Amino acid sequence: MKAYVFPGQGAQFVGMGKDLYDNNPLAKELFEKANKVLGFRITDLMFEGTDDDLKQTKVTQPAIFLHSVILAKTLGEEFQPDMVAGHSLGEFSALTAAGALSFEDGLSLVYKRALAMQKACEASPSTMAAVLGLPDEKVEEVCLSITGEVVVPANYNCPGQIVISGTNEGIDAACEKLLAAGAKRALKLKVGGAFHSPLMEPARAELAEAIKNTTIKAPICPIYQNVNAKAESNPDMIKTNLVAQLTAPVRWTQSVENMLTAGADHFIELGPGAVLQGLVKKVNKEILTEGRS
The missing domain is CATH 3.40.366.10 (Malonyl-Coenzyme A Acyl Carrier Protein, domain 2)
Structure with a gap:
């Protein structure tokens, strides 16, 4: 098919x-x-x-x-x-x-x-980041742990690759935590804002x-x-x-x-x-x- x-x-x-x-x-x-x-x-x-x-x-x-x-x-x-x-x-x-x-x-x-x-x-300066090498559940858990900022999973692209979306400060904090949790990469993307958030x-x-x-x-x-x-x-x-x-x-x-x-x-x-x-x-x-x- x-x-x-x-x-x-x-x-x-x-x-x-x-x-x-x-x-x-x-x-x-x-x-x-x-x-x-x-x-x-x-x-x-x-x-x-x-x-x-x-x-x-x-x-x-x-x-x-x-x-x-x-x-x-x-x-x-x-x-x-x-x-x-x-x-x-x-x-x-x-x-x-x-x-x-x-x-x-x-x-x-x-x-x-x-x-x-x-x-x-x-209206809202914001961005996205690609996260490689972590299970979906771990990325979701880290996003939830960032308080006072918007950070959410935005694209479930394939196993081991999620894009997260949110405020600039929230994405910076999440990337730091994700790398500490064992992500192979947590890389900010060159996009205009926090799509799908x-x-x-x-x-x-x-x-x-x-x-x-x-x-x-x-x-x-x-x-x-x-x-x-x-x-x-x-x-x-x-x-x-x-x-x-x-x-x-x-x-x-x-x-x-x-x-x-x-x-x-x-x-x-x-x-x-x-x-x-x-x-x-x-x-x-x-x-x-x-x-x-």
Whole structure:
């Protein structure tokens, strides 16, 4: 069974999507449609911008969404997923590729999400850190032990790799404790803020209204959503889970495990980079993975 997976923020690179634009008429049409929907030429930033241009959340998120979704659209009849999932932002790509969201609505939601998250980051200086080599339970225990600051698990990426999220002081204190507890690494990430933490509450509230007013249909196959790692096809539940996603952890390890249990034996990553293929292999090194970018 084929599981198509869609990457999140961090996978971007200058030149992403240019081959598609240059060599596929449908891709070119969709990229130009995106430029009109957004009101600026995101293709110029994707194809010829700088790393700093692409690192802006308001550019990164729609850029990765477009690369992933347009790849899926250009596959045509070949795109026959038995299940889909996306990491954080990638969940919107997965829903759009699987027909739950229209191209325009998916892009509009992603752009609103990006702007809301950027605003929340600017309001509360905060960060994230990758923690390697400790069991999930130990990382959770250390996060709970930090008092007076926000520190929470944000991404359960694969066994032995969790990203934590919180205030700058909280993350510093947690990293010190995690290293003392035996973590191989506790490394602060170059991100704009504490994604998937309570500090994103202003963005969640803003996005909730936009999601409520957007039509979401049943996807062509189940989507394994970040907040609970369970297969979902009901549009109302999909909306509820999407709203919760901004302040809740991404349960990627559990999503992959549940897709494997459901019969997935071939994971195909659509979008820039190959991060998700690597994470899938960390869950089950025997599984077949491939990427399209």
